[in-house]
Amino acid sequence: MSVRFAVLGLLSQKPRHGYELRAAFSALVGGDENWDVKPAQIYTTLNRLCLAGHVALSSISQDGGPEKQIFTITDEGRRILKEWYESGITPEHAHDEFFIKLMTALVSGDIEPFRLIQIQRAHLYQDLHAATTIRNQYDPRTEMAQILLMDKSIMHLEADLRWLDIAEMRLEVVQNQPFPEPEIKPRGRPKKTAPRKEG
């Protein structure tokens, strides 16, 4: 979803063509090491935005160079962009890959969870060290995006490390008790307004 709205936002600033959008997006995220958007995605996204009526092909320029198809945001596009700005975003922590890995390991018994945690902890410490080093090399006056991104990485790597500690503790407590096969409940049971833990 992010790329679509970023394209919309960039077109809200001024009309642009595909190639320019790619470069602008790259600048937005602080370089293509962080998020390299492929041309294919830019052009297919523009196509979908056109079909949705959020963007329109306004003109084709050709200042000596190759042909440029310049896109402009529509009123409807401005509307849904504003909606995006005004909405809060809930990050999806359940979809975290290490969480799935740990749970899978617990159920299948293929590998000791503490070893898994150990591997991941070492990995995260490396990432944390790298992120800190990189952040301190940026110039706050000209590389704000890069710095904010590294700040974010650092905060979340620390959070992940804290979580590993907590997970380890929780698993130590129950480790002598056999890990209970998680209950496989029937699906699609009636949902009341708040189906959580009443009674």
Next chain:
Amino acid sequence: MSVRFAVLGLLSQKPRHGYELRAAFSALVGGDENWDVKPAQIYTTLNRLCLAGHVALSSISQDGGPEKQIFTITDEGRRILKEWYESGITPEHAHDEFFIKLMTALVSGDIEPFRLIQIQRAHLYQDLHAATTIRNQYDPRTEMAQILLMDKSIMHLEADLRWLDIAEMRLEVVQNQPFPEPEIKPRGRPKKTAPRKEG
């Protein structure tokens, strides 16, 4: 990627059929409120795993009830599962939607970044309160997955909130200086071993 490996791990524990895998995955992540895998994904994933040779259709049982296609993990499947277990995972923080939103807003000037931060902060506080409440209702003996997931959510929501504070501070420092149009550098320039910040 997560679902594919989770399926592999669950089949490593014991052979299962599609419907059973869906229920087992749901149990893994602590209920379909967290991550509801759709039947379509289970069956297409099984299909791809079969084509890749990581899983094989071993038998079709029919104990009175409907037909069940039972899948088994192959040696190759066990190999790549082990590889996954042994690898560390680097979370992708650049792809965070709020980060993109903030950067887009800064570049396009459509909305004040501080207002954006305020909206997001309020949203995250609500999420944090909800997550904490929910976590404390679970039973540590039988609902470990749910508790660990909520721990994770809480850690990361706190990290997000801390990051909002930092971002706000950083933006306050540069707010009187006009936000510099991020440099749009030419793409694909020669990459040395470490293209960062030399000279």
Next chain:
DNA sequence: GGTGCCATGTAACGCGTTACATGATTAT
């Protein structure tokens, strides 16, 4: 006889990636 669970899929779409393909201009 309906509702809900068990069990299987297909079709189409959105988002993102990889690979491929074309052609013009600009710098060495």
Next chain:
DNA sequence: ATAATCATGTAACGCGTTACATGGCACC
């Protein structure tokens, strides 16, 4: 010349979602 950059796309695939479709069994 040829390499890099500017500029545009298509095709095919992986992952994930929504919607649609089929059929048997069990319980009330």
